[in-house]
Amino acid sequence: MSIERVAIIGLGLLGGSIGLAIAKHAPGIVTTGYDADPATREAARKRKLAGTVFDNAAEAVGNADLVILCVPVGAMGFAAEAIRDALPEGAIISDVGSSKQSVSDTLRAALPDQCVIPAHPVAGTEQSGPEAGFPELFEHRWCILTPPAGAPEDAVEKLGAFWTNLGSNVELMDAEHHDLVLAVTSHIPHLIAYTIVGTASDLEDVTRSEVIKYSAGGFRDFTRIAASDPTMWRDVFLSNKDAVLEMLGRFTEDLTALQRAIRRGDGDALHDLFTKTRAIRRSIIEQGQDDARPDFGRSDH
Ligand SMILES: NC(=O)c1ccc[n+]([C@@H]2O[C@H](COP(=O)([O-])OP(=O)(O)OC[C@H]3O[C@@H](n4cnc5c(N)ncnc54)[C@H](O)[C@@H]3O)[C@@H](O)[C@H]2O)c1
Ligand SMILES: O=C(O)C(=O)C[C@]1(C(=O)O)C=C[C@@H](O)C=C1
Numbered sequence: 001m002s003i004e005r006v007a008i009i010g011l012g013l014l015g016g017s018i019g020l021a022i023a024k025h026a027p028g029i030v031t032t033g034y035d036a037d038p039a040t041r042e043a044a045r046k047r048k049l050a051g052t053v054f055d056n057a058a059e060a061v062g063n064a065d066l067v068i069l070c071v072p073v074g075a076m077g078f079a080a081e082a083i084r085d086a087l088p089e090g091a092i093i094s095d096v097g098s099s100k101q102s103v104s105d106t107l108r109a110a111l112p113d114q115c116v117i118p119a120h121p122v123a124g125t126e127q128s129g130p131e132a133g134f135p136e137l138f139e140h141r142w143c144i145l146t147p148p149a150g151a152p153e154d155a156v157e158k159l160g161a162f163w164t165n166l167g168s169n170v171e172l173m174d175a176e177h178h179d180l181v182l183a184v185t186s187h188i189p190h191l192i193a194y195t196i197v198g199t200a201s202d203l204e205d206v207t208r209s210e211v212i213k214y215s216a217g218g219f220r221d222f223t224r225i226a227a228s229d230p231t232m233w234r235d236v237f238l239s240n241k242d243a244v245l246e247m248l249g250r251f252t253e254d255l256t257a258l259q260r261a262i263r264r265g266d267g268d269a270l271h272d273l274f275t276k277t278r279a280i281r282r283s284i285i286e287q288g289q290d291d292a293r294p295d296f297g298r299s300d301h
Pocket of ligand 1 (some may be wrong): 013072122126
């Protein structure tokens with residue numbers, strides 16, 4: 001039997017988008033929701049992010065066959081503890097956290113008798129909170145499931161079918177590998193954006209107003225990413241520490257090589273690298289994963 005009752009814990013960008021996507025793509029599924037923040041619960045009721053928004057987590061999950069934790073990675077353990085004693089037998093517990101190994105360990109330790117299948121929809125924006133969600137967020141985006149060894153196949157299939165229903169392309173991956181891949185494709189790009197925007201705003205001989213006034217093109221793109229939620233990203237870097245530090249080491253070596261090429265006037269080295277990176281951008285566009293996709297929910301469009 002497919003999923004019929006979904007409880008969403010955390011009604012910000014991801015949780016709200018899941019509720020709205022279910023209403024759009026699978027209106028037969030009954031949704032319940034809970035958020036720790038009373039103001040968010042109120043906003044969620046107004047926006048109908050879930051069919052019923054409860055004032056406590058236990059009530060929200062009491063009847064669910066799928067519970068999705070949509071809270072910052074560092075809050076997953078607290079969210080799991082709050083629902084532990086209220087979970088119906090046989091319910092699948094999943095999440096949307098941006099890092100997977102530590103979340104998987106935390107959820108399985110907190111809910112040892114439950115079927116835990118972590119997941120990561122690789123879809124988001126720099127916005128957060130209950131006003132930020134939109135139903136198309138997951139369409140044509142990857143959702144990576146990281147089932148632990150021995151996870152029941154029918155539960156993995158059900159969860160995969162749920163995400164396919166919301167418009168996602170589903171892929172299975174080992175949690176550790178997920179964390180390494182996402183460190184390069186998502187976490188370090190965010191770290192670089194936070195750094196460059198921070199560096200520019202700290203420069204003593206460039207005024208803040210000049211940074212804002214002349215933030216054309218490249219810098220402006222970085223400022224969008226650097227506007228992402230501080231709590232979420234603090235937790236991502238702390239939870240994916242090993243993979244991020246390993247990839248950061250490689251990145252630093254490559255940056256040093258570029259620094260040397262510039263110092264030595266080695267134009268060929270610069271040209272070769274820029275040719276290679278241009279080809280990567282072009283293959284992303286050819287695969288239809290480019291920015292031409294409508295930028296639903298983005299504030300600067
Ligand atoms: N923002 C993105 O682009 C993106 C993309 C993919 C995955 N994710 C992951 O999704 C998760 C949620 O991110 P978001 O962008 O929706 O954040 P958000 O800040 O918009 O929403 C998180 C919500 O969780 C609530 N919350 C915090 N602790 C709670 C608890 N113990 N119980 C119940 N509610 C609690 C907060 O009040 C908030 O409303 C994170 O783990 C993040 O890593 C985010
Ligand atoms: O598009 C953006 O603004 C995002 O940052 C989304 C993004 C990403 O890096 O691609 C951010 C974090 C996630 O866990 C998944 C998606």
